[in-house]
Amino acid sequence: MRDWLIQLRKERKLTQQQIAEGAHIDRAYYAQIESGTRNPSMAVASQIASFLNINTFLFFPEHLSEPFTTALRNSPIIVAHCDLELRYTWMFNPHPDFNTDVIIGKRDDELDHNEGTIGLMKIKRKVIETKKPIRQYVSFPLSDGLITYDVFAQPIYNDGNQLIGVATVSTELLT
Known part of the structure; x- marks a missing residue:
């Protein structure tokens, strides 16, 4: 579940349909992305991110390099x-x-x-x-x-x- 995405949508008073239209994707596909049952491609994540004015890599936290996350997690x-x-x-x-x-x-x-x-x-x-x-x-x-x-x-x-x-x-x- 991408709670951060749901919360951001609700705070901006947007519907799933509005985000899907703004990102040029199907609403059902967006609902699956939001629920976490489906991961977007980099292109789709970029379209959603562009519409919401967020960083695309929020969808792919696991793609940060292992040495980066290992070195910085729990660091100051x-x-x-x-x-x-x-x-x-x-x-x-x-x-x-x-x-x-x-x-x-x-x-x-x-x-x-x-x-x-x-x-x-x-x-x-x-x-x-x-x-x-x-x-x-x-x-x-x-x-x-x-x-x-x-x-x-x-x-x-x-x-x-x-x-x-x-x-x-x-x-x-x-x-």
Whole structure:
């Protein structure tokens, strides 16, 4: 079951039919993709992702390279992408306070409102405005205390060299 996909559809007040039409696929096929009984091809996943403005690889988390996932899973590193509206389109290895199924399609200030989320959003906006990478420390009040991350943010471009969002790599600092 792709709960994250169902939740994203419902939050955007879309029907399965609307997404299927937007992705140029059959509604029944989309329903099977959403329920997890069928996996989309890369082309179909790309069409759905394009319509929903999310990262295609959300459909294929198992296709991240084994060394990458082994090295980063449970590490103090979070990798994420967001669109130009600062809504998450992909995330890997979030802090335990956050669930990837809930994060996709949301901005930081919709997940929590504090100085850390405001600071992270400012970094992302500046990357979009300047089209240049930024590295800065940001502190977040989380369930296990105030945690400071070394955040590196850089612009993401599509194949047509158009800015489509921001990629971030956040490393938890030892205090």
